[in-house]
Amino acid sequence: MNETLFKKYNVPVPRYTSYPTANEFEPFDAHRYLKAVETSNDAAADNISFYIHVPFCRHLCHYCGCNSVAMAQPKRIEEYFETLHQEIDLLLPHLRKDRRISQIHYGGGSPSSMPLPLIRGINEHLLSAFSTIDKPEIAIECHPGYLESNDWQYLLDSGFNRFSLGIQDFNTDVLRTVNRRPSLLPVADIMEILRKGGAKVNFDFIYGLPKQTTTEFVSTIQTAISLHPNRLVTFSYAHLPSLFKRQMILEKAGLPLQTEKLKMFEEASKMLQSAGYVPIGMDHFVLPDDDLNVALQHHTLHRNFQAIALAASLRRFTPSVCQASASWMPPMRRTPRIFRPTWRK
Numbered sequence: 546m547n548e549t550l551f552k553k554y555n556v557p558v559p560r561y562t563s564y565p566t567a568n569e570f571e572p573f574d575a576h577r578y579l580k581a582v583e584t585s586n587d588a589a590a591d592n593i594s595f596y597i598h599v600p601f602c603r604h605l606c607h608y609c610g611c612n613s614v615a616m617a618q619p620k621r622i623e624e625y626f627e628t629l630h631q632e633i634d635l636l637l638p639h640l641r642k643d644r645r646i647s648q649i650h651y652g653g654g655s656p657s658s659m660p661l662p663l664i665r666g667i668n669e670h671l672l673s674a675f676s677t678i679d680k681p682e683i684a685i686e687c688h689p690g691y692l693e694s695n696d697w698q699y700l701l702d703s704g705f706n707r708f709s710l711g712i713q714d715f716n717t718d719v720l721r722t723v724n725r726r727p728s729l730l731p732v733a734d735i736m737e738i739l740r741k742g743g744a745k746v747n748f749d750f751i752y753g754l755p756k757q758t759t760t761e762f763v764s765t766i767q768t769a770i771s772l773h774p775n776r777l778v779t780f781s782y783a784h785l786p787s788l789f790k791r792q793m794i795l796e797k798a799g800l801p802l803q804t805e806k807l808k809m810f811e812e813a814s815k816m817l818q819s820a821g822y823v824p825i826g827m828d829h830f831v832l833p834d835d836d837l838n839v840a841l842q843h844h845t846l847h848r849n850f851q852a853i854a855l856a857a858s859l860r861r862f863t864p865s866v867c868q869a870s871a872s873w874m875p876p877m878r879r880t881p882r883i884f885r886p887t888w889r890k
């Protein structure tokens with residue numbers, strides 16, 4: 546990799562994992578929201594995907610820049626899910642019933658840290674309202690630090706067929722420094738349960754954290770490759786302490802030099818490609834037969850990228866995240882804004 550280019554572009558930018566990026570979000574009223582929802586009926590006539598945001602975590606990791614708050618009272622969580630059910634009911638009359646669900650994705654926050662029957666309830670609600678394509682993808686982001694064998698099995702039994710495991714690093718010293726619990730079960734055991742249940746598995750890693758070295762990160766990636774996930778992501782740690790105060794703790798713990806960070810990514814990328822993974826975008830790697838690679842090869846991805854975000858925008862909650870397809874989003878504002886979850890008084 547060209548170091549000059551790396552330095553030029555290795556600057557904080559908005560997260561690219563949603564479109565439009567979070568700093569482009571702007572307030573919207575019910576009328577505008579529903580108009581956008583209805584427009585989606587024509588923009589993506591066949592399929593529909595849902596993204597459910599669960600903005601709660603048991604503990605906040607020091608590096609985190611996600612839209613999440615430390616686990617609220619159980620009552621608050623129940624209220625949040627009740628509100629999601631209400632929001633689904635409000636949306637349904639505006640969506641064409643012959644659209645078939647191709648994907649449901651639960652992100653956060655940490656959806657797998659919620660009481661799992663609440664997640665299952667939302668899933669059943671959506672699936673009872675539409676038919677689905679032949680093999681819809683029902684995906685969930687999971688924090689392996691809190692899930693026992695029976696929890697993984699429960700999620701499989703609830704219809705989940707793609708699991709993103711937030712491993713971040715196999716080095717427990719790194720995890721301790723960033724206030725993140727390591728996996729409760731050996732990841733190999735989790736893989737066995739999920740594979741037996743016919744699910745696909747993604748691993749998420751972060752490089753650029755305190756206590757990480759290229760040698761150690763290479764060993765983490767080696768372990769990951771030996772477990773053969775379908776997809777693997779190496780996120781670059783984005784250090785933005787002015788927005789996320791808790792990241793100051795990491796600064797004190799000592800962040801690796803930029804050159805070391807670049808080396809971590811380069812080595813990981815080389816190893817993954819020699820193990821047969823195909824690079825997608827900036828930092829995603831997938832097995833050649835992965836749906837994402839196949840869809841990109843056939844230029845069909847855009848058809849499935851029609852998402853309605855449900856984020857409990859009613860009652861006591863303000864919308865916490867909104868992902869949507871480019872085809873029906875209103876013009877974006879240019880003034881950067883960062884949205885954080887806020888409770889209405």
Ligand code: SF4
Nearest residue numbers: 602605606609611654
């Ligand atoms: S579990 Fe995930 S969303 Fe929650 S604080 Fe940690 S990194 Fe952020």
